[in-house]
Amino acid sequence: MKRETTVWLVVMLVGLAMLVAKGVVSGVGREYVQTEQKRFVQVEVPPPIGADADEKPTTQWLPAADAAARSLTPVPGSTELGWTAESPVTPRAYWEGMKADPSRTDLRLSVPRTIGLWVAAFFTLAIFSFLYRDNPFYKIAEACVVGVSAAYWMVVGFWDVIMPNMMAKLSPDSVRWAIPDVTGEPEWAYTVPLVLSIMLLWRLSPKGAWIARWPLAFIIGTTAGLRLVAFLHTDFLAQIRNSILPLAVVDQTAGFQFWPSFNNIVLVGAVLACLVYFFFSFEHKGFVGGVARGGIWVLMITFGAGFGYTVMGRIALLAIRLEFLMDNWLWLIDPTNIHTKIT
Amino acid sequence: MIEKLNNLDRRWIFLLMFLAVAVPIYVIGKTGKTFPETPSALAKATFDAIDDLPDGSRILLAFDFDPASEGELGPMATAFVRQCAEKKHKMYFLALWPVGPQLIQANIEKVILPDFPSYEYGRDYVNLGFKSGNEGVIKVIVTDLAQLYPADIKGTPVEKIPMMDGIRNIQAMDLIVNVSAGYPGTKEWVQYAVTPYPDKIRIVAGCTGVQAPLLYPYIPQQLPGLLGAIKGAAEYEKLVNDRYGGPHPDPKYLEGLRRMGPQLVAHILMILLIIAGNTLFFLQRRRGTSR
Amino acid sequence: MKRLIPLWITAVSGILLIVAYFIPAWESWGEKATIWFDVLAASAFVLGGGNLLKLHLRKVSNRQAGWAYSAVTVAAFVVTLTVGLAKIGVHPSDNNPDFAWSGSYNSSGTAFWWLYEYAFKPLTATMFSLLAFYVASAAFRAFRAKNIEATLLLGTAFIVLLGRTFAGVFLTQWLPESLSGLKLENLTVWIMQVPNTAGTRAIMIGVALGIASTSLKVLLGVDRSYLGSD
Incomplete structure (x- = not known):
């Protein structure tokens, strides 16, 4: 066995032993849920008080408890529907609940969620392992990211857009199995996006890939049309407007304001200097060269500020993952007081 | 050496x-223990934009981020929801990012369900979910919301949701609160909603550190309030806790400060x-x- | 035919949106086109997924280097897609308990939610968090104050890094009130509001003009690169 392999084996075994010890002494990541039995009955609901005389009662599915409270009797021959719903509870809520009443059966450990928590910890460590060097654990995690993300977007696109915004518009009746409350008449204008979608997916076919150019052309044209106006309005005209500032700020009561005036002069001057630097139609020599150099300095300060902010962002992203490992998984810390053992 | x-x-x-x-x-x-924070003028402007509205105003909360940027944006998203709930504002959630609805739901479960139990879905808050099309979505909903959002995330038609009554488009909102991790995000809301309708649509935002410096040219004319990265979140958390947290704020509202x-x-x-x-x-x- | 019609589609759809911006009577046409665009964007998700599957299946079938990882990608893709589209573990919605498929595909406790919470979320978040390590390494190896420009960049980064934490407050709290503008936290605010705004604004103006000219070239058929070659 190579020396490095031995070192890693020892490190992992020590880590595992510490994990077991932590689990035995003060516990490690577990997820708990509270179960609730949902029951629904089909009832005939009378028209509300004050409704028109010719309004008839409607048949509706209501939670059994609501129906009983309103003294509504189930429709003869109808069956009751129901299932067990789960909602997460904190370990502390579980312990407190069980301490108050040990016979409670609605509070329990959730095996799928607990396994999930450990899978999440494994994935987190697998990605971090890349920092040491590339390895199969990282590669597996990386492959999972790609597969899960692509499919996730597809599913979201299907249920959140294709079904309610295309199929439901084209044929409301045909999607009622998934969107029961869908209303409205078929809108045939939506045939256009349907046809364009099919043409777009033609790109996957080995032959006739050119068919996908039509929807692609539509996407490109629409994007260009949207952006041309928006960028000219917001990022060109409005920015020029935002830069027209008083170079001598005078307050009605306090008189001339030095620092606001100074800031405005620097701001306007710096914008102009940067623009001169971007202007390549004449050589950057003499006075123009000097101004352009000032523009470069302003841009460097801008990039420095951008760098500072970027660093700040990256560290926060790391912090949340380490918080997950220390708080949710290993229970080393408990800043929100949700899994510290109750006495 | x-x-x-x-x-x-x-x-x-x-x-x-x-x-x-x-x-x-x-x-x-x-x-x-956490470090002391002194809120900046921009954090105060963001806080005031929400707090100065009369109770029960309509706020559109656009959660345009994903778990990859939750470390920076999660705390400010939570604080936004909390401040809106404390002010009894009507909250209209939507997302331009596919995973946005999950993050909206997470914040509803973290803030509204445990701490505002009297709040009713459909009357006080609604999750309209995600629509694809990036800036194309904004472009449509500034004039006609129901065209793209015929139903909420549960499939309930908007006409059956009480708080959607009288909402033809997002110009009916008193304020847009955007939590943004990139494209599409605050820049697109400014470009397609605020700039074309400067008298009707106002926005404040919280964004990642990468984006923040790029949004400064919009301040204050097009973007009166901005929270930049985790520092912005911590400052804003401090303001919300000082106003609504009492002497011992719930630790779940101190995430940014920690x-x-x-x-x-x-x-x-x-x-x-x-x-x-x-x-x-x-x-x-x-x-x-x-x- | 294969190129001419797409060129017309590009021009008509783009110009329609520009005209709709200025002529209220055309607004509804612009809106309609944008809605189609939004729906088509969802189909692009399907295309993206299909392309990924095609690519990795080819890699697996050709036994190319690293095919086993491609197999993992395909497995992850198929599992996520199946549980999401089949709504595995999803209960009907409370409003329509008699419709088995009426529940939300991503509701808490479902298989799809599980994949989001315990796979998608940790994987993507940790992947991005790696950047913190690389930015530290780059700071040590690549950031050199070689000239005035680089020194300005570094100096600004120093001020911002300190000014955006408690360190800034702590280090310059001794400064008297008359010099409070030099306190690191205030200096950071000034940098962001004045030089940063100016630099970013200039870049913004340049980019806006660039986008406008690129868009015009596309709409007028001068730039046809998006059509690819036959």
């Missing part, structure tokens, strides 16, 4: 960064690394010149 340090295995730097973030998390997690601990140590490490790198560079250069 200089040569050795110059060729230092980068994994030592990784280890330093790991410790710079992990140790403060552990210490703050154990002690519960995260400023690792931030401080990691920033100092970054500065030390730059200084060390430059010292080595100049020492090496001097040696090179003297030879």
Whole structure:
């Protein structure tokens, strides 16, 4: 066995032993849920008080408890529907609940969620392992990211857009199995996006890939049309407007304001200097060269500020993952007081 | 020695960064202590934009981010929901990012369900979910919301949702609150909603550190309030807690403030690394010149 | 035919949106086109997924280097897609308990939610968090104050890094009130509001003009690169 392999084996075994010890002494990541039995009955609901005389009662599915409270009797021959719903509870809520009443059966450990928590910890460590060097654990995690993300977007696109915004518009009746409350008449204008979608997916076919150019052309044209106006309005005209500032700020009561005036002069001057630097139609020599150099300095300060902010962002992203490992998984810390053992 | 340090295995730097973030998390997690924060003018402007509205105003909360940026944006998203709930504003959630609805739901479960149990779905808040099309979505909903959002995330038609009554488009909102991780995000809301309708649509935003410097040219005319990265979140959390948290705010509302601990140590490490790198560079250069 | 019609589609759809911006009577046409665009964007998700599957299946079938990881990608893709589209573990919605498929595909406790919470979320978040390590390494190796420009960049980064934490407050709290503008936290605010705003604004103006000219070239058929080659 190579020396490095031995070192890693020892490190992992020590880590595992510490994990077991932590689990035995003060516990490690577990997820708990509270179960609730949902029951629904089909009832005939009378028209509300004050409704028109010719309004008839409607048949509706209501939670059994609501129906009983309103003294509504189930429709003869109808069956009751129901299932067990789960909602997460904190370990502390579980312990407190069980301490108050040990016979409670609605509070329990959730095996799928607990396994999930450990899978999440494994994935987190697998990605971090890349920092040491590339390895199969990282590669597996990386492959999972790609597969899960692509499919996730597809599913979201299907249920959140294709079904309610295309199929439901084209044929409301045909999607009622998934969107029961869908209303409205078929809108045939939506045939256009349907046809364009099919043409777009033609790109996957080995032959006739050119068919996908039509929807692609539509996407490109629409994007260009949207952006041309928006960028000219917001990022060109409005920015020029935002830069027209008083170079001598005078307050009605306090008189001339030095620092606001100074800031405005620097701001306007710096914008102009940067623009001169971007202007390549004449050589950057003499006075123009000097101004352009000032523009470069302003841009460097801008990039420095951008760098500072970027660093700040990256560290926060790391912090949340380490918080997950220390708080949710290993229970080393408990800043929100949700899994510290109750006495 | 200089040569050795110059060729230092980068994994030592990784280890330093790991410790710079992990140790403060552990210490703050154990002690519960956070650093004091003084809110900036921009954080105050963001807070005031929501707080100065009369109770029960309509707020559109656009959660345009994903778990990858939750470390920066999660705390401010939570604080936004909390402030809106405390002010009894009507909250209309939507997302331009596919995973946005999950983050909306997470915040509803974290803030509204446990701390505002009297709030009713459809009357006080609604989750309209995600629609594809990026800026195309904004472009449509500024004039006709129901065209793209015929139903909420549960499939309930908007005409059956009480708080959607009278909402033809997002011009009916009193304020847009955007939590943004990139494209599409705050820039697109400013471009397609605020700039074309300056008298009708107002926005405040919280964004990632990468985006924040790029949004400053919009301040204050097009974007009156902006929270930049975790520091912005911590300042805003402080303002919300000072107003609504009481003497002992719930620790779940101090996430941003806690995260400023690792931030401080990691920033100092970054500065030390730059200084060390430059010292080595100049020492090496001097040696090179003297030879 | 294969190129001419797409060129016309591009021009008509783009110009329609520009005209709709200025002529209220055309607004509804612009809106309609944008809605089609939004729906088509969802189909692009399907295309993206299909392309990924095609690519990795080819890699697996050709036994190319790293095919086993491609197999993992395909497995992850198929599992996520199946549980999401089949709504595995999803209960009917409370409003329509008699419709088995009426529940939300991503509601808490479902298989799809599980994949989001315990796979998608940790994987993507950790992947991005790695950048913190690389930015530290780059700071040590690449950031050199070689000239005035680089020194300005570094100096600004120092001030911002310190000014955005408690370190800034701590280090310059001794400064008297008359010099409070030099306190690191205030200096950071000034940098962001004045030089940063100016630099970013200039870049913004340049980019806006660039986008306008690129868009015009596309709409007028001068730039046809998006059509590819036959």
